[in-house]
Amino acid sequence: MSIKEYNAERDFQAVARIWKECGWIEDDKEVAALKDFLEEGDTLVATLNGEAECVVHGTPGTVRYLEEELKLGAVASVNTSHIVRKLGFAKKLAARLLSRQANAGMDVSALGIFDQGFYDRLGFGTGSYENWVNFDPATLTVDYPFRPPRRLSAENYRDLHSAMMGRSKKHGDVNLDAASAFKAEMLWTEKPFGFGYYDGPGGSLSHFIWGEAKDEYGPYVITCRAYQTRDQLLELLALIKSLADQVTQIGMIEFAEIQMQDLLRKPFRTRRASAKGKFEQIISTSAYWQFRILNLESCLSKTHLSGPAVKFNLQLSDPVEKHLENPQKWSGLSGEYIIELGEESSAKPGQSKALPTLKASINAFSRMWFGVRPASSLAITDQLEGDQALIDSLDTVLRLPRPHFGWDF
Numbered sequence: 001m002s003i004k005e006y007n008a009e010r011d012f013q014a015v016a017r018i019w020k021e022c023g024w025i026e027d028d029k030e031v032a033a034l035k036d037f038l039e040e041g042d043t044l045v046a047t048l049n050g051e052a053e054c055v056v057h058g059t060p061g062t063v064r065y066l067e068e069e070l071k072l073g074a075v076a077s078v079n080t081s082h083i084v085r086k087l088g089f090a091k092k093l094a095a096r097l098l099s100r101q102a103n104a105g106m107d108v109s110a111l112g113i114f115d116q117g118f119y120d121r122l123g124f125g126t127g128s129y130e131n132w133v134n135f136d137p138a139t140l141t142v143d144y145p146f147r148p149p150r151r152l153s154a155e156n157y158r159d160l161h162s163a164m165m166g167r168s169k170k171h172g173d174v175n176l177d178a179a180s181a182f183k184a185e186m187l188w189t190e191k192p193f194g195f196g197y198y199d200g201p202g203g204s205l206s207h208f209i210w211g212e213a214k215d216e217y218g219p220y221v222i223t224c225r226a227y228q229t230r231d232q233l234l235e236l237l238a239l240i241k242s243l244a245d246q247v248t249q250i251g252m253i254e255f256a257e258i259q260m261q262d263l264l265r266k267p268f269r270t271r272r273a274s275a276k277g278k279f280e281q282i283i284s285t286s287a288y289w290q291f292r293i294l295n296l297e298s299c300l301s302k303t304h305l306s307g308p309a310v311k312f313n314l315q316l317s318d319p320v321e322k323h324l325e326n327p328q329k330w331s332g333l334s335g336e337y338i339i340e341l342g343e344e345s346s347a348k349p350g351q352s353k354a355l356p357t358l359k360a361s362i363n364a365f366s367r368m369w370f371g372v373r374p375a376s377s378l379a380i381t382d383q384l385e386g387d388q389a390l391i392d393s394l395d396t397v398l399r400l401p402r403p404h405f406g407w408d409f
C-alpha cells in the first residue's frame with residue numbers, strides 16, 4: 001500500500017469504481033457529481049499495484065464554540081474498495097488526513113459515522129443525540145401566514161450554499177466552505193424538491209428547505225434547511241404546513257432551536273393511531289456524528305466559560321498515533337498537560353504536583369469540552385477518570401448548550 005495525493009486525471013476512474021462498489025453512486029449522472037464533490041478540499045488515495053483502492057476526502061470549514069469560530073477539517077468520505085477491505089487502508093489513510101488537517105491549522109475534525117466504534121480508533125468521540133421527527137404536517141399548530149416561495153433546483157446551489165453559510169449561529173453549528181461539494185449533494189438527492197425565499201441583502205436567498213419527495217403522499221424528507229431569524233423559521237414551518245392537503249408525512253432532523261413536539265397537535269394520539277404504519281408519526285433519536293480535537297492549545301485559547309475556573313493536570317491518550325506510519329509532524333495529542341478552564345482557558349505541556357489529575361482519551365475529552373456530555377457522565381461510560389471534586393468542578397464550568405452541527409455531511 002502506498003499513500004498519494006489524489007490526482008483527478010490519474011485516479012478518478014478508480015475512485016468512481018470504489019464508490020460504485022460501496023453502493024454510493026450508480027449511474028453516469030451520479031458519477032459526474034463525484035467530480036464536483038472532490039473538486040475542493042484534500043483527497044488522499046491508497047494504491048495497490050498503482051491503482052487507487054481506498055480514498056478519503058477532507059474539506060475545510062468552521063464550527064461554532066459558544067461565540068468563537070473554530071477551524072474545522074471535516075472528513076467528508078472514507079471508502080475502501082471490495083478487494084482490500086480489513087487491511088488497515090481506511091484507518092491509515094484517515095489518520096494521515098487528520099495529520100494533514102492538523103498541520104494545515106485545523107482546530108478540530110468531524111465526520112458522520114456508518115457505525116460506532118471504527119472512528120473511535122482515530123480519537124473521535126460520539127456527538128450529541130439528534131432527534132429525527134416524522135410528523136404529519138396537518139398536525140402542525142404553527143399559525144404564521146403562508147407566502148408562495150420560489151422553486152429551487154441544483155442550479156441554484158450557490159444560493160443555497162450561501163444561505164447555509166449565513167444561517168443563524170449557535171453552539172456547534174458547522175459551515176463547510178466548498179460550494180462544489182454542496183452542489184454534488186444536491187445532484188445526488190433523489191426526487192428533489194426545494195423551496196425558498198429571497199429576502200436577504202440584495203435579494204439573496206435567506207431561508208429555504210431542500211429534500212427528497214419520495215412518494216405522492218410522502219414521506220418528504222428535508223435534508224437541508226437554513227434560516228436566519230425566528231420569523232423565517234416560522235415561515236418555513238408555515239410552508240411545510242401548506243403541503244398538508246397532499247403530504248401525510250414529513251421527516252427531518254429537529255430544528256435545534258426548538259422542540260418540535262411543542263408545535264404538534266396531540267402527538268401521542270397521532271403516534272398511537274399511526275403506529276407501525278407506512279406513515280408512522282414518531283420522534284426517534286441517534287448520535288450519528290463524531291468529533292475530535294486536533295489542536296488542544298488552540299481550542300482552549302478559544303474557550304471562554306462563565307463558571308468558576310478549574311486548573312488540573314491532564315494525562316491524555318490518543319489512539320490515532322497507532323495508525324500513523326512514518327514520523328509525521330503531527331502524530332496525535334497523547335501527552336501531559338496543565339489545563340485551565342474559565343473565562344480565559346489554556347493548555348500547556350507539563351504536570352504540577354499541586355494540581356488534581358484527569359486521565360482521559362482524546363475521544364472522551366473532546367466530548368466533555370464540546371458539551372456533548374458532562375464529565376460525570378463520561379466518567380461512567382467513557383475513558384475519563386479523576387477524583388470526584390475535580391469531576392464536579394468540571395461539570396460546573398462546562399455547562400454548555402448541547403451542540404448540533406445543523407449541516408449533514
Ligand SMILES: CC(C)(COP(=O)(O)OP(=O)(O)OC[C@H]1O[C@@H](n2cnc3c(N)ncnc32)[C@H](O)[C@@H]1OP(=O)(O)O)[C@@H](O)C(=O)NCCC(=O)NCCS
Nearest residue numbers: 078079080085086087088089090091113114115116117118
Ligand atoms: C468502513 C470502511 C471504509 C472500512 O475500510 P477498511 O479499509 O476495511 O478498514 P480498515 O481495514 O482500516 O479497518 C477495519 C477494521 O475496523 C473494524 N471495524 C469496522 N467497523 C467497526 C465498528 N463499528 N466498530 C469497531 N471496529 C470496526 C473492522 O472489524 C476491522 O478490524 P480489524 O482491523 O481488527 O480487522 C469500508 O468498509 C467501506 O468503504 N465501507 C463502505 C463505505 C462506508 O460506509 N464508509 C464509511 C463512511 S462513514
